[in-house]
Amino acid sequence: MAKPVSIEVWNPSGKYRVVSTKPMPGTRWINLLIQNDVRLEICTEKKTILSVEDIIALIGDKCDGVIGQLTEDWGEELFSALSKAGGKAFSNMAVGYNNVDVDAANKYGVAVGNTPGVLTETTAELAASLTLAAARRIVEADEFMRAGLYDGWLPHLFVGNLLKGQTVGVIGAGRIGSAYARMMVEGFKMNLIYYDLYQSTRLEKFVTAYAAFLKANGETPVTWKRAATMDEVLQEADIISLHPVLDKTTYHLVNKERLAKMKKEAILINCSRGPVIDEAALVEHLKHNPMFRVGLDVFEEEPYMKPGLAELKNAIVVPHIASASKVIIINPNPYIKKFRY
Numbered sequence: 001m002a003k004p005v006s007i008e009v010w011n012p013s014g015k016y017r018v019v020s021t022k023p024m025p026g027t028r029w030i031n032l033l034i035q036n037d038v039r040l041e042i043c044t045e046k047k048t049i050l051s052v053e054d055i056i057a058l059i060g061d062k063c064d065g066v067i068g069q070l071t072e073d074w075g076e077e078l079f080s081a082l083s084k085a086g087g088k089a090f091s092n093m094a095v096g097y098n099n100v101d102v103d104a105a106n107k108y109g110v111a112v113g114n115t116p117g118v119l120t121e122t123t124a125e126l127a128a129s130l131t132l133a134a135a136r137r138i139v140e141a142d143e144f145m146r147a148g149l150y151d152g153w154l155p156h157l158f159v160g161n162l163l164k165g166q167t168v169g170v171i172g173a174g175r176i177g178s179a180y181a182r183m184m185v186e187g188f189k190m191n192l193i194y195y196d197l198y199q200s201t202r203l204e205k206f207v208t209a210y211a212a213f214l215k216a217n218g219e220t221p222v223t224w225k226r227a228a229t230m231d232e233v234l235q236e237a238d239i240i241s242l243h244p245v246l247d248k249t250t251y252h253l254v255n256k257e258r259l260a261k262m263k264k265e266a267i268l269i270n271c272s273r274g275p276v277i278d279e280a281a282l283v284e285h286l287k288h289n290p291m292f293r294v295g296l297d298v299f300e301e302e303p304y305m306k307p308g309l310a311e312l313k314n315a316i317v318v319p320h321i322a323s324a325s326k327v328i329i330i331n332p333n334p335y336i337k338k339f340r341y
């Protein structure tokens with residue numbers, strides 16, 4: 001669109017003009033902005049991803065702040081346009097901010113906000129869901145059932161992986177990685193190996209205490225290990241879940257060589273950002289290793305998948321829905337706290 005045509009305006013006489021590039025859930029964020037003398041313009045254009053040109057048109061000549069989305073490319077062009085319009089703040093409705101060029105924002109004096117911490121449990125739960133679905137081949141079995149192929153119980157029908165006693169590997173044990181690790185360790189009595197640039201002391205303490213609890217109850221205790229290298233995790237883990245930030249150091253962190261280091265029957269989960277995996281290399285790996293399975297919430301070039309991925313039975317793919325749980329969608333309040341004048 002050359003000019004945005006569909007705009008919803010709240011509090012037209014407000015002193016500050018703020019643009020939201022998308023309608024967002026709930027009304028509390030709207031009320032908070034209005035209480036702070038904001039004229040709020042929400043773009044209701046029926047186009048999923050707005051281009052830089054679209055957003056420049058939305059910013060216009062006077063704009064004090066923008067609330068944007070992870071699908072938008074917030075770099076030099078947009079921060080320059082926002083700054084020229086008098087803008088002082090940009091808030092990214094996302095935990096990750098790999099779509100934001102923070103240096104460009106600094107250059108133009110625009111403060112940047114994001115929403116760290118609000119999606120921890122919902123993202124960890126989706127990673128756990130994908131892990132279970134991949135381990136127990138839920139999608140394949142569901143398709144089989146609906147296709148009318150089930151003609152009676154068989155001992156070898158859709159044999160999957162038993163998680164109990166296996167090793168879960170977490171790459172990036174920050175908020176989400178640690179929450180996921182705890183779910184898998186406590187819920188399925190898995191051993192943990194993790195790799196992060198920093199030590200996750202709280203996670204280690206949790207697994208140690210849980211191991212003591214299991215032992216006291218006559219069960220085999222779980223174990224944990226902080227790996228010195230990422231490759232150690234890839235080689236030892238049965239399940240590997242990726243939870244690092246996306247930056248220059250984690251782009252294609254999982255590539256052809258690293259895929260080859262994983263167990264032939266390993267399961268790889270990605271709920272971080274698509275480019276953390278070299279998706280073309282992953283497609284090849286899945287083709288040549290039918291017992292290797294993957295669960296993906298994010299893709300290298302969203303909304304597209306690399307050719308061949310959609311046809312592979314050993315891949316479970318969902319459309320970036322880690323944040324899509326009711327509590328988060330109905331009550332995204334922590335986000336608004338980041339947006340101050």
Ligand SMILES: NC(=O)c1ccc[n+]([C@@H]2O[C@H](COP(=O)([O-])OP(=O)(O)OC[C@H]3O[C@@H](n4cnc5c(N)ncnc54)[C@H](O)[C@@H]3O)[C@@H](O)[C@H]2O)c1
Pocket residue numbers: 095096097116117119120123171172173174175176177195196197198243244245246249250271272273297298320321322323
């Ligand atoms: N799928 C979704 O909808 C969704 C939702 C929320 C967050 N995310 C993604 O998840 C990411 C993590 O979120 P978080 O809240 O846990 O962030 P966090 O900052 O708490 O954790 C990220 C961890 O990655 C580690 N890390 C950085 N570089 C690394 C490297 N090279 N190797 C190993 N570890 C490295 C950091 O030390 C940190 O502990 C976000 O940046 C975002 O991209 C995705």
